[in-house]
Amino acid sequence: MVRLTWLAFCAIAQCSFAQQILVNHKFGEIETRLDGCLESAWPPTEIGEKIKPQEPSAELQQMLSEIDPARIKATILKLVSFGTRHTLSTQTDPNRGIGAARDWIASELRSYAAASGGKMTVSTPSYIQPVANRIPFPVNISNVVARLEGATDPSRVYVITGHYDSRVTDILNYEDDAPGANDDASGVAVFIELARISATRRPAATILFGAVASEEQGLQGSAFFAKTLRNASTNVEGMLNNDIVGSSTGDRGQKDPFTIRLFAQGLPLTETTAEQQERLRIGGDNDSPARELARFVKEVAENTYTGMKIAIIYRLDRYLRGGDHSSFLQQGYPAVRFTEPNENFDHQHQDIRVDNGVHYGDLPEFVDYEYVSRVAKVNLAALWSLANAPGMPRNVTVETTTLGNDSLLRWKKGSGEAIGYEVVWRATDVPLWTNVLNVGMVNSARLQLSKDNVIFGVRSVGNGGLRSPAVIPFPG
Numbered sequence: 001m002v003r004l005t006w007l008a009f010c011a012i013a014q015c016s017f018a019q020q021i022l023v024n025h026k027f028g029e030i031e032t033r034l035d036g037c038l039e040s041a042w043p044p045t046e047i048g049e050k051i052k053p054q055e056p057s058a059e060l061q062q063m064l065s066e067i068d069p070a071r072i073k074a075t076i077l078k079l080v081s082f083g084t085r086h087t088l089s090t091q092t093d094p095n096r097g098i099g100a101a102r103d104w105i106a107s108e109l110r111s112y113a114a115a116s117g118g119k120m121t122v123s124t125p126s127y128i129q130p131v132a133n134r135i136p137f138p139v140n141i142s143n144v145v146a147r148l149e150g151a152t153d154p155s156r157v158y159v160i161t162g163h164y165d166s167r168v169t170d171i172l173n174y175e176d177d178a179p180g181a182n183d184d185a186s187g188v189a190v191f192i193e194l195a196r197i198s199a200t201r202r203p204a205a206t207i208l209f210g211a212v213a214s215e216e217q218g219l220q221g222s223a224f225f226a227k228t229l230r231n232a233s234t235n236v237e238g239m240l241n242n243d244i245v246g247s248s249t250g251d252r253g254q255k256d257p258f259t260i261r262l263f264a265q266g267l268p269l270t271e272t273t274a275e276q277q278e279r280l281r282i283g284g285d286n287d288s289p290a291r292e293l294a295r296f297v298k299e300v301a302e303n304t305y306t307g308m309k310i311a312i313i314y315r316l317d318r319y320l321r322g323g324d325h326s327s328f329l330q331q332g333y334p335a336v337r338f339t340e341p342n343e344n345f346d347h348q349h350q351d352i353r354v355d356n357g358v359h360y361g362d363l364p365e366f367v368d369y370e371y372v373s374r375v376a377k378v379n380l381a382a383l384w385s386l387a388n389a390p391g392m393p394r395n396v397t398v399e400t401t402t403l404g405n406d407s408l409l410r411w412k413k414g415s416g417e418a419i420g421y422e423v424v425w426r427a428t429d430v431p432l433w434t435n436v437l438n439v440g441m442v443n444s445a446r447l448q449l450s451k452d453n454v455i456f457g458v459r460s461v462g463n464g465g466l467r468s469p470a471v472i473p474f475p476g
């Protein structure tokens with residue numbers, strides 16, 4: 001048993017880790033074996049260093065401390081107060097329905113924009129959705145978007161969303177109360193709190209904070225949002241979707257208040273068959289831009305400042321469910337989804353009722369505002385780090401024209417101001433980057449490490465040591 005533990009640690013992590021554990025166990029026999037492990041570290045450790053998490057900047061630490069559970073609670077209760085936010089509900093009643101909710105979100109964001117010195121602007125892009133599946137009559141679908149203009153690299157964009165529509169059991173029932181406290185007032189409250197804290201500050205790249213409509217009817221609001229950005233050839237280098245981030249208590253009462261799941265899809269949805277075959281041939285199927293984004297989030301947001309563990313799920317979404325990140329993936333943008341660790345389906349998509357003593361409905365009493373605040377910290381750490389780091393390097397290639405047991409990587413400058421580059425790598429069977437080599441301000445690097453044995457990535461390094469997500473090389 002102990003020996004198996006040792007083998008597992010040797011294969012995937014640094015031996016110093018294993019050493020600690022083994023010394024604690026005081027098993028002489030196993031300690032002897034440790035020497036062999038040190039000699040055969042994999043990948044070889046002659047070059048580079050063990051990768052470290054990225055610490056938040058002083059500015060980011062200050063911003064994280066400003067996240068306020070009381071404000072998050074007030075936002076969620078306000079959204080619940082509109083009775084229903086069903087996409088087909090009234091848009092003319094000032095107090096009830098999705099129109100009133102839309103107007104309130106816009107006015108809230110405008111109050112933050114007023115303090116931004118003109119750098120934050122709020123709009124409500126809309127279109128008339130014709131009759132479709134789950135849309136029995138034409139309806140005005142409006143998103144609410146706050147744009148915070150980047151200071152030095154405004155054409156590079158990051159997007160964060162929550163959906164402000166809600167539903168009950170019958171997807172076409174737009175009359176009954178659909179509080180949607182968790183699904184998804186929680187996600188809307190997260191980005192509203194981030195917009196408030198960010199409005200008076202200046203990220204390098206541009207951030208779009210978006211409340212999207214019609215998630216429940218078929219992702220129409222986010223599809224419209226992503227398509228608009230694609231039509232304008234916008235360089236979106238990351239999208240964070242927050243949907244159902246309100247509770248850490250599961251249907252058996254199990255609690256996991258310091259974990260957030262992060263769903264990240266594998267094969268990019270927009271690659272051609274030939275591109276996918278190439279990706280599979282080089283073992284790049286676990287290195288889509290969405291997965292690199294998820295690894296980045298874990299590096300910058302799993303720390304004592306957020307108090308959270310990020311459970312990356314290598315999957316597009318949960319079974320039988322979808323979300324607004326899919327709309328962005330469909331436009332070729334890296335996009336991931338945050339969702340609480342233990343969903344209670346009695347509290348989602350349900351008519352409010354008590355049945356055999358079971359309370360159904362997506363009510364505020366099932367939301368944990370401290371938990372939502374920690375999720376907001378994770379999002380802020382990720383978003384602010386992305387928007388202040390340089391963009392990802394472009395056209396990253398590995399030379400494969402002749403046989404060789406070293407690796408020649410090449411890349412081109414990305415968007416923004418890089419002061420250097422790092423090559424990262426890991427064994428092919430481990431989930432996260434393990435090793436890094438700072439190669440400086442160059443556009444190629446030859447490493448004495450075989451491309452056959454590891455997965456490489458290249459990332460940009462900016463002022464203050466902020467890194468971009470990594471990009472894997474394709475044969476060039």
Ligand SMILES: *[C@@H]1O[C@H](CO)[C@@H](O)[C@H](O)[C@H]1NC(C)=O
Nearest residue numbers: 102124126127128140141142
């Ligand atoms: C749809 O609603 C938006 C408000 O979000 C409004 O500006 C727009 O004029 C409406 N469109 C139509 C066709 O009524």
Ligand SMILES: *[C@@H]1O[C@H](CO)[C@@H](O)[C@H](O)[C@H]1NC(C)=O
Nearest residue numbers: 223224225226227228229231
């Ligand atoms: C995107 O462009 C296409 C082609 O011009 C157009 O048909 C479509 O309406 C546009 N969509 C959006 C959301 O702008």
Ligand SMILES: *[C@@H]1O[C@H](CO)[C@@H](O)[C@H](O)[C@H]1NC(C)=O
Nearest residue numbers: 394395396411412413474476
């Ligand atoms: C970079 O790669 C893209 C395709 O991914 C290609 O269209 C472009 O020409 C390349 N740029 C350079 C400078 O090689």
Ligand SMILES: *[C@@H]1O[C@H](CO)[C@@H](O)[C@H](O)[C@H]1NC(C)=O
Nearest residue numbers: 402403404405406407448450
């Ligand atoms: C592989 O590495 C060895 C040892 O460094 C070297 O002698 C040999 O020439 C290399 N082979 C190729 C094909 O580069």
Ligand SMILES: [Zn+2]
Nearest residue numbers: 183184243244
């Ligand atoms: Zn949802």
